[in-house]
Structures are given as structure tokens and as C-alpha cells.
Amino acid sequence: MANISSNFLGIKSPNPYWLASAPPTDKKYNVLRAFEAGWGGVVWKTLGSQVKNVSSRYSAVDYGGQRVMGLNNIELISDRPLDINLKEIKECIRLFPDRAMIVSLMADNDKKSWHELIKKVEDTGAHGLELNFGCPHGMTERGMGAAVGQDPEIACMVVEWVMEAATIPVITKLTPNVHSVVPTGRSVVKAGTNGLSLINTIQSVTGVDLDTLVPNPYVAGKSVFGGYCGPAVKPIALKFLTTIAQDEVTSKVPISGIGGVSTWKDAVEFMLLGASNVQVCTAVMKYGFRIIDDLCEGLSNWMDEKGFKTLDDLIGKSVLTITHWEDLDINYHHIAKINQDKCIHCGLCYITCEDASHQSINLDYGKPYNTYTVKEQECVGCNLCKLVCPVDNCITMEEHRVAPEYLNWIEFQKRGLPLNDH
Amino acid sequence: MPIKNNRLTKEQYETNFADIHPPFENKTAAQVEASRCLFCYDAPCTKSCPTHIDVPKFIKQIVTDNVKGSAHTIFSSNIMGAGCSKVCPVEKLCEGSCVFNLLHEPPIPIAKLQRYSTEKAMKENWQLFERKNSPSGAGGKKVAIVGAGPAGLSCAHVLSREGIDVTIFEKESKGGGLMTYGIAAYKVTPQFCEDEVNYITAIGGIEIKYNQELGKDITLAQLKKEFDAVYLGMGVGVARQLDIPGEKLEGVVDAISFIYDIRSKGYPSVPVGDKVAVIGMGMTAIDAATQAKRLGAKEVTMVYRRTEAEKPCTQAELDIAMLDGCEIVWLAAPKKLKGSQGKVKQLVCSKMTLGEPDASGRRSPVDTGETFTLDVDMVIKAAGQVPFEKLVKKYKLDNKNGKIVINENCATNIKGVFAGGDAVNGGKEVVDAVQAGKDGARAILNYLF
Ligand SMILES: Cc1cc2nc3c(=O)[nH]c(=O)nc-3n(C[C@H](O)[C@H](O)[C@H](O)COP(=O)(O)OP(=O)(O)OC[C@H]3O[C@@H](n4cnc5c(N)ncnc54)[C@H](O)[C@@H]3O)c2cc1C
Ligand SMILES: Cc1cc2nc3c(=O)[nH]c(=O)nc-3n(C[C@H](O)[C@H](O)[C@H](O)COP(=O)(O)O)c2cc1C
Ligand code: SF4
Ligand code: SF4
Ligand code: SF4
Numbered sequence: 001m002a003n004i005s006s007n008f009l010g011i012k013s014p015n016p017y018w019l020a021s022a023p024p025t026d027k028k029y030n031v032l033r034a035f036e037a038g039w040g041g042v043v044w045k046t047l048g049s050q051v052k053n054v055s056s057r058y059s060a061v062d063y064g065g066q067r068v069m070g071l072n073n074i075e076l077i078s079d080r081p082l083d084i085n086l087k088e089i090k091e092c093i094r095l096f097p098d099r100a101m102i103v104s105l106m107a108d109n110d111k112k113s114w115h116e117l118i119k120k121v122e123d124t125g126a127h128g129l130e131l132n133f134g135c136p137h138g139m140t141e142r143g144m145g146a147a148v149g150q151d152p153e154i155a156c157m158v159v160e161w162v163m164e165a166a167t168i169p170v171i172t173k174l175t176p177n178v179h180s181v182v183p184t185g186r187s188v189v190k191a192g193t194n195g196l197s198l199i200n201t202i203q204s205v206t207g208v209d210l211d212t213l214v215p216n217p218y219v220a221g222k223s224v225f226g227g228y229c230g231p232a233v234k235p236i237a238l239k240f241l242t243t244i245a246q247d248e249v250t251s252k253v254p255i256s257g258i259g260g261v262s263t264w265k266d267a268v269e270f271m272l273l274g275a276s277n278v279q280v281c282t283a284v285m286k287y288g289f290r291i292i293d294d295l296c297e298g299l300s301n302w303m304d305e306k307g308f309k310t311l312d313d314l315i316g317k318s319v320l321t322i323t324h325w326e327d328l329d330i331n332y333h334h335i336a337k338i339n340q341d342k343c344i345h346c347g348l349c350y351i352t353c354e355d356a357s358h359q360s361i362n363l364d365y366g367k368p369y370n371t372y373t374v375k376e377q378e379c380v381g382c383n384l385c386k387l388v389c390p391v392d393n394c395i396t397m398e399e400h401r402v403a404p405e406y407l408n409w410i411e412f413q414k415r416g417l418p419l420n421d422h
Numbered sequence: 423m424p425i426k427n428n429r430l431t432k433e434q435y436e437t438n439f440a441d442i443h444p445p446f447e448n449k450t451a452a453q454v455e456a457s458r459c460l461f462c463y464d465a466p467c468t469k470s471c472p473t474h475i476d477v478p479k480f481i482k483q484i485v486t487d488n489v490k491g492s493a494h495t496i497f498s499s500n501i502m503g504a505g506c507s508k509v510c511p512v513e514k515l516c517e518g519s520c521v522f523n524l525l526h527e528p529p530i531p532i533a534k535l536q537r538y539s540t541e542k543a544m545k546e547n548w549q550l551f552e553r554k555n556s557p558s559g560a561g562g563k564k565v566a567i568v569g570a571g572p573a574g575l576s577c578a579h580v581l582s583r584e585g586i587d588v589t590i591f592e593k594e595s596k597g598g599g600l601m602t603y604g605i606a607a608y609k610v611t612p613q614f615c616e617d618e619v620n621y622i623t624a625i626g627g628i629e630i631k632y633n634q635e636l637g638k639d640i641t642l643a644q645l646k647k648e649f650d651a652v653y654l655g656m657g658v659g660v661a662r663q664l665d666i667p668g669e670k671l672e673g674v675v676d677a678i679s680f681i682y683d684i685r686s687k688g689y690p691s692v693p694v695g696d697k698v699a700v701i702g703m704g705m706t707a708i709d710a711a712t713q714a715k716r717l718g719a720k721e722v723t724m725v726y727r728r729t730e731a732e733k734p735c736t737q738a739e740l741d742i743a744m745l746d747g748c749e750i751v752w753l754a755a756p757k758k759l760k761g762s763q764g765k766v767k768q769l770v771c772s773k774m775t776l777g778e779p780d781a782s783g784r785r786s787p788v789d790t791g792e793t794f795t796l797d798v799d800m801v802i803k804a805a806g807q808v809p810f811e812k813l814v815k816k817y818k819l820d821n822k823n824g825k826i827v828i829n830e831n832c833a834t835n836i837k838g839v840f841a842g843g844d845a846v847n848g849g850k851e852v853v854d855a856v857q858a859g860k861d862g863a864r865a866i867l868n869y870l871f
Binding site for chain 2: 065345346347350351368390
């Protein structure tokens with residue numbers, strides 16, 4: 001059986017699944033239940049400045065009859081007394097010594113506050129710190145959270161303060177509310193952060209209530225931009241993760257991947273693109289801690305199937321497969337093929353190609369079932385039909401190279417080969 | 423115990439005749455099912471609906487919370503979309519060709535979704551159609567329709583939308599045709615049928631004259647004279663005679679009259695036997711058998727000349743009868759009825775075997791010469807219905823055994839007289855009659871303008 005135990009900056013956990021800093025990790029009661037369920041570690045709900053929350057706090061985007069494709073929140077950092085949090089953190093570490101305990105921090109914007117807070121947290125025996133430079137609401141107005149993460153210089157300064165005081169590993173959590181996460185990533189790595197984590201939530205409006213005409217979530221006739229997370233943000237998180245994993249400076253430190261992890265497959269994808277472990281919030285907010293069983297079993301079974309013995313064997317494996325557009329092979333060509341035995345005649349491939357692609361699918365009228373076939377000469381190999389086809393492996397893309405040799409865009413132009421010729 | 427009414431308590435009747443296909447409990451339930459629909463292009467379900475309802479469109483409109491639009495989509499193709507959602511044999515129509523069947527997954531519950539939108543439209547009394555101003559200017563055109571059944575109502579609605587003034591002559595005192603008088607009571611209630619007729623006629627320009635029978639209270643010549651065109655949608659009549667000895671014995675009844683009584687008089691007043699035999703295996707036979715059982719008959723036996731493979735009813739219908747505990751005897755043809763003191767006591771059947779395929783392609787039953795006897799106290803005949811042959815012949819309408827013959831323009835041999843529905847096809851489904859009404863209306867509009 002594959003070994004799924006994880007070692008992140010020397011912080012050990014029985015599996016690579018940490019609960020992200022959020023409501024599931026905001027008190028002993030939840031955290032003990034999470035550890036009992038089998039979670040590898042937690043990032044304790046962010047501690048720091050004094051706050052006050054409002055009601056309501058969350059809203060969601062439903063899709064295709066499913067609830068919570070994306071979740072949005074306007075909650076602040078921990079609103080419980082610091083002493084109680086610290087006492088409970090200590091308790092949890094004592095009761096589950098084999099699990100990772102990271103504490104998320106967001107102190108007021110001065111060195112003294114950070115140093116005091118770090119000292120108190122280290123006294124609990126916590127294994128690491130996560131700096132919350134990501135929270136996009138509530139704290140930014142006071143120059144904290146994303147306001148720090150969006151400015152590489154400020155971020156650098158705060159990390160330097162932290163590194164002066166910290167004796168345990170420090171992870172800096174990046175905000176995705178930027179054009180690129182690399183500048184802040186580089187500057188905090190240069191300032192000495194031991195690791196990075198990303199992403200925090202993305203600023204969003206989940207929708208407008210068509211009766212009250214007020215966007216969600218509703219607070220006394222008003223709303224504010226909230227942080228978006230859950231399955232909907234995974235593709236964006238993976239993109240940001242890859243840029244950090246590919247950058248020569250930021251790739252030097254381990255990365256904790258966050259953003260829409262809901263299944264073991266998501267976790268594998270994050271790790272293939274460079275995350276050493278993953279953090280989960282929304283999936284647990286929707287289903288509870290019990291999802292950990294399948295997260296672990298699915299990962300382990302997949303690793304066995306593929307012959308990966310430890311997580312290190314797979315971490316980062318796909319990072320270099322994402323390249324620049326101009327390096328892609330123009331001589332690669334593939335054509336859609338419909339398996340008539342699997343086809344259920346829904347016509348979706350036809351109408352999508354007809355209205356939105358290259359009119360490459362043929363319709364032979366039948367009652368009630370039409371027959372659809374690909375016009376091979378017309379097909380540009382865009383994948384659209386395959387993407388919309390509701391039947392697994394009914395449409396496959398068959399390789400038909402234009403020529404055997406690799407040919408990229410630069411070379412293509414040099415040779416004066418025809419452009420805009422379709 | 424002989425034939426007797428009032429066998430059950432009020433509660434028992436209510437349970438036995440409760441809606442067989444209950445609606446969605448709430449919006450979420452409907453949307454979850456609606457979301458499964460793939461939104462097929464040139465959808466097989468639409469092609470298999472005789473009225474060509476744009477099924478993916480109306481289902482998508484449920485998903486987007488545009489229920490009014492959804493109802494409009496349905497009613498634009500089928501003004502009896504509400505009734506159809508309760509009575510269509512969907513397993514051989516829309517749902518039968520839903521692409522999910524090809525994945526061996528349950529099809530989208532199209533009828534139930536159709537009911538969701540149309541029921542709401544009727545409850546909220548959304549009037550989704552407007553009449554055009556009379557196209558002919560001064561005077562306007564007038565059309566007479568015979569029969570306020572699905573064919574007649576559908577024809578009337580299309581004509582009224584186009585600004586034509588329609589008068590329907592109906593021999594019964596209620597509209598809806600077999601919807602009101604023939605279809606099983608656990609599918610539609612009298613109240614629903616009445617509401618549906620009112621909802622359809624609320625567009626205006628449609629007057630129904632009840633208790634007006636063509637051939638008795640009015641003549642075709644009269645209608646031809648007073649109206650610019652006539653549409654005949656009078657359906658078919660009573661059940662076919664068996665032409666076997668003993669058919670006149672007390673306790674031998676016609677399925678259509680039996681069901682008519684259930685639908686028009688109320689359950690307690692309809693008498694039923696202890697041991698009932700039903701002859702036939704069509705929709706009517708199934709409805710008669712199941713309703714006899716639900717009225718409190720102890721044993722109900724259905725006899726049919728052929729085997730299960732040739733049955734004219736759908737599997738879903740047969741399942742209802744079997745779940746109700748009806749016995750089925752295949753390859754049994756009624757030979758004679760025996761009685762004492764004028765009352766039916768026994769049904770003698772010939773045992774059949776299957777021979778060569780007949781004109782319909784089905785293997786025809788052949789008598790083995792052996793017989794068997796069932797003890798009965800009631801026999802319900804449901805071996806098909808007969809058209810109004812006398813009436814049709816009296817007016818010299820071209821016909822085939824009483825079924826009116828029409829050309830591709832829905833026209834009969836008499837100028838200005840059109841026909842459709844059961845009166846032409848000899849008895850199909852409500853949804854076919856609705857389409858026939860639409861076709862008839864289009865043909866009349868072409869004829870008039
Ligand atoms: C027992 C039974 C069960 C059925 N179950 C189903 C079912 O579950 N689902 C389904 O889709 N279909 C079912 N059908 C078939 C369906 O009811 C018919 O196909 C449909 O009603 C035909 O519509 P129509 O308008 O052509 O005729 P009808 O519904 O028969 O309407 C004809 C109308 O004309 C009137 N009329 C007749 N003669 C005259 C006259 N001389 N003058 C004036 N008015 C006249 C009648 O009173 C009636 O109102 C069933 C039929 C029967 C008999
Ligand atoms: C209600 C809520 C509160 C959160 N609070 C914090 C927080 O206090 N500190 C923090 O660093 N991130 C916070 N987050 C962000 C999560 O830790 C995580 O980065 C984000 O939700 C993306 O992961 P997911 O898609 O698995 O939910 C919060 C998220 C939610 C939904
Ligand atoms: S989308 Fe797939 S299942 Fe549908 S018609 Fe095309 S090939 Fe067949
Ligand atoms: S009218 Fe009947 S056949 Fe047509 S879609 Fe509705 S339920 Fe199906
Ligand atoms: S065939 Fe089924 S899935 Fe396709 S549009 Fe019709 S109901 Fe929807």
C-alpha cells in the first residue's frame with residue numbers, strides 16, 4: 001500500500017490533508033472531531049486583531065441542480081478571545097500529538113503586535129505559523145489581509161518582522177486578488193518565509209436577489225464583496241499554483257495547495273502541479289469532516305495503481321508540462337470520432353459544432369434518433385463536441401499528425417507557412 | 423354475493439382512486455429532475471410526442487425558474503398539456519424515447535415535469551394566449567365543431583387564437599370528451615377536467631352548447647348553412663359487441679358505460695360483481711379491470727386471445743392491473759356466456775394457440791378446440807370500440823367501417839366539413855386527438871382564407 005504520510009517543512013502528518021484556516025478549525029470542539037475523523041492537520045482559524053462579525057455571512061452559487069458550486073463569505077478572522085484559542089490549541093496538540101497544528105495569524109500592522117502574537121502562539125507548542133495575507137474583506141480596509149498580500153513591499157516587511165521572532169516554520173498564504181501571485185511570492189520568499197500556501201478566497205458577488213434587488217449575502221439591505229471558494233475556484237487556484245511552482249524563486253519553498261479541493265482527484269492534481277500537501281475548507285463546510293476517509297483511500301488506491309510509493313514520487317510531476325503557447329507542436333492534429341455503439345443521439349455534439357465551432361458534424365435524420373458522424377476534413381480538433389457529449393468515451397480524439405516532426409510557432413513563421421488558412 | 427354497489431367506505435374509495443402519478447412535492451424536486459435533462463438537439467422525446475411539444479425547452483425553463491414560459495411552451499403545442507401530463511402513455515411516447523433509456527437509466531419524468539408547469543399555470547390562471555383581431559374584417563368567420571373532446575377543444579383553441587368565432591355542439595352536459603367520461607378515475611378527477619375545459623375556453627371566442635347532439639338536436643345541413651366550416655370531433659361510441667351467445671344476460675356490461683358511470687355518478691353508486699371477467703387487453707380493458715378491482719370486486723380476471731407479446735396495452739398499464747391483483751389469462755377467446763334466471767354465471771372460453779402472422783404482423787390466434795370455464799357474476803366487454811357508423815353513413819360521409827375518411831388536408835368528402843381525432847383514427851390517445859384538432863384548425867384556416 002502506498003505511503004500517504006506527509007512531511008511539510010518537517011511538520012509531519014499521517015496524510016497530506018490539512019483543514020484550511022476557517023470555521024471548521026476555529027475551536028477545540030471542531031478540531032478534535034476533525035482529528036478523530038482522521039484529518040492530518042489543521043490550520044487554526046486566523047488569530048490577531050480584534051473584530052466583530054455581521055449576519056448574514058455566506059452566500060453560494062448553485063449549478064445544475066447541485067448546491068454550493070461556489071461559496072462566498074464576508075466573515076472576519078477569529079472573533080473569540082485570544083486566551084481561549086491559545087488554551088484550546090494546546091489541548092488539541094496534547095490530545096493528538098501526531099497531527100499537524102499550524103496557527104494562522106494576522107496581527108495589527110506593527111512589528112510589536114506580530115512579535116507578541118508569535119510568542120504567545122509558539123508557547124502553545126504549535127508546529128508552524130501561517131501568515132494570512134489573503135483575506136479579501138473586512139481586514140483590508142484596516143491595511144491587513146489582502147492589503148498586505150497585494151503589495152510585495154509591505155508583504156516583505158511583515159515577513160521580515162515575523163522571521164525575526166519565529167522559531168517554528170512560517171508559511172505565507174497568498175491572495176489571488178492580484179494579476180499575478182509571483183511578485184508577492186518572490187518578495188516573501190526573499191524575506192525568508194519557509195513555505196507558501198495558496199489560494200485564499202477570490203473577491204466576488206455571487207448573485208443578486210431578484211425580489212429584494214440586493215446582492216447576496218444580505219445584511220440589512222446591503223451587501224459587500226465576499227471571498228469566493230469551493231469547486232468553482234479550483235481552476236484558478238491551479239493556475240496560480242503552477243506559476244508559483246514554475247518560478248525559479250518561489251519554487252524553492254514547499255507549497256500548500258488550497259482552493260476547491262473536494263475529492264482525492266483534486267488533491268492529486270494540486271500535488272502534480274507542485275503542491276506538497278493540500279488544505280480543504282468548503283468541501284468540509286458542505287459535508288462535514290467525514291469526507292476524509294475517501295480523500296485518503298482514493299489517493300492511496302490511485303497511487304497503488306500508478307505505482308507511486310510516496311507522495312514525493314508524484315509531487316510536481318506535471319509542472320513542466322505546462323509550457324508557453326509558442327512552444328506547442330503545430331504539427332499535432334487530432335480529429336473527433338464518434339463511437340456509434342455508445343452514442344445516445346442527443347445531438348449536443350452536432351449543435352455545438354454547428355453553432356459554435358466548425359460545422360464538422362453531419363446529421364442524418366431519423367425518427368426518433370438521428371445519426372451523427374464527423375466530417376473528418378472539416379474537424380479542427382477543438383474538443384468542443386467531446387466536452388459536451390454526455391456519454392463517457394463516446395467521442396474520442398484520434399491522432400492524425402500533419403507531419404511527424406515537431407514544429408513550433410516560431411519555426412512555423414520562419415518557414416513562411418500559410419496563416420489564417422482555415 | 424351478486425353484483426352490488428357501495429362495497430367500500432368513503433376512505434377506501436378515496437385511497438383506491440387517489441392520483442396514480444402524484445406530482446412533485448416542491449420546486450426543488452422538480453428542478454433536480456429537470457436538471458438531469460440533457461437539452462437534446464432535435465430531441466427524440468419531442469419527435470415522439472404526437473403534438474411535438476418542445477420538451478427540452480420547457481424543461482430548461484423549469485430549471486431557469488421561468489415556469490410561465492415553460493407552460494407557454496407546452497400549451498403552444500398542446501393546449502391539453504395539463505391533461506396529457508396525467509393521461510399520456512408516456513412509456514411509448516416521449517419518455518419511451520428519452521435518450522436516457524439508451525444509457526439504461528431512468529428517462530426524464532417528462533410528463534411529471536409537464537404537469538408541474540401546467541398545473542401552476544391553471545392554478546394561477548395564467549392566460550398565455552391572446553386572440554388576434556378577426557382576420558376577415560367585418561363580420562368575421564364562424565366555425566362549428568361537433569364534440570367538446572380533446573380534438574374539438576384543440577381545434578377550437580387554435581381557431582379562436584386566429585380570431586375565428588367557434589361554436590361547439592356537445593351531446594353531453596360536460597366538456598372534455600373521454601377525458602371526462604372515459605379515462606380511469608385515478609388519472610384525472612372530474613374537477614380537473616372541468617377546470618381544464620374552462621382554462622382552454624377562457625381565451626374567449628369559444629361557445630360550448632351542451633346537450634346538443636348532431637343527428638338528433640341538430641343536423642349537418644344546418645351547421646353547414648350557418649357556419650363557414652364544420653369540424654367533426656365526436657370520437658367513437660360504445661364497446662364492440664362480442665357476438666357470442668349470452669351477451670344479453672344481466673351482468674354483462676360494456677366497459678365504456680361502466681367507466682362512464684364511475685366518472686359521472688361517483689364510486690359508491692357503481693355496482694360491481696364478486697367475480698368479474700374482463701374481455702380484452704387494450705387500455706380500456708385495463709382501466710375496466712383495475713377500476714372494478716378498486717370498486718371492491720373480489721376477483722377480476724382478464725382474458726385475451728393472444729399472448730403477452732402481442733398485448734395492445736403498454737407494459738406500464740399491464741403492471742397496474744397486475745399490481746392491483748387482477749388475474750390474466752392469455753390465449754383465451756370468449757365462446758359463450760351461460761346464465762341462470764337471466765343472470766350471467768359462467769364464461770366459457772376457447773383455448774387458443776398462435777398461428778401465422780396476420781395483416782398487422784402479429785401472429786393470429788387459432789382455436790385449439792379445447793375450452794375452459796370461469797365462474798363469474800359480471801362480465802365487462804372491452805374488445806375495442808365502435809365508431810358512430812350509423813350517423814356517419816346517414817350524412818354520406820366517406821368512411822371505413824364507420825371511421826370517417828379524410829384527405830391530407832383533414833377534409834372529408836363533403837366540402838367545408840373537416841374531421842379528426844378518434845372519429846377518424848378509430849381510437850388512439852388524447853394527445854393524438856389534440857394534434858388532430860390542431861391539424862384540422864390549420865386546414866380550416868387555409869380553406870377559409
Ligand atoms: C376507457 C378509456 C380509457 C382511455 N384512457 C386513455 C388514457 O389513459 N390516455 C390517453 O391518452 N387516452 C386514453 N383514452 C383515449 C382518449 O380518451 C381518446 O383518444 C380521446 O379522448 C379522443 O378525443 P376525441 O376528441 O377524438 O374524442 P372524444 O374524447 O370521444 O370526444 C368526443 C366528444 O364528442 C361528443 N359527441 C359524440 N357524438 C356526438 C354527437 N353526435 N353530437 C355532439 N357531440 C357528440 C362526445 O360526447 C365527446 O364529448 C382512453 C379511452 C377510453 C375509452
Ligand atoms: C467562511 C470562511 C472563513 C474563512 N476564514 C479564513 C481565515 O480566517 N483565514 C484564512 O486564512 N482563510 C480563511 N478562509 C479561506 C480558506 O482558508 C481557504 O483558503 C479558501 O476557502 C479556499 O479553500 P476551499 O476552496 O477549500 O474552501 C475562509 C474561508 C471561508 C469559507
Ligand atoms: S454528443 Fe455524444 S451521445 Fe450525443 S449525439 Fe453526439 S456523439 Fe452521440
Ligand atoms: S403531451 Fe404527452 S406525449 Fe407529449 S410530451 Fe407531454 S406527456 Fe409526453
Ligand atoms: S430525450 Fe430526454 S434528455 Fe433528451 S431532451 Fe428529451 S427529456 Fe431531455
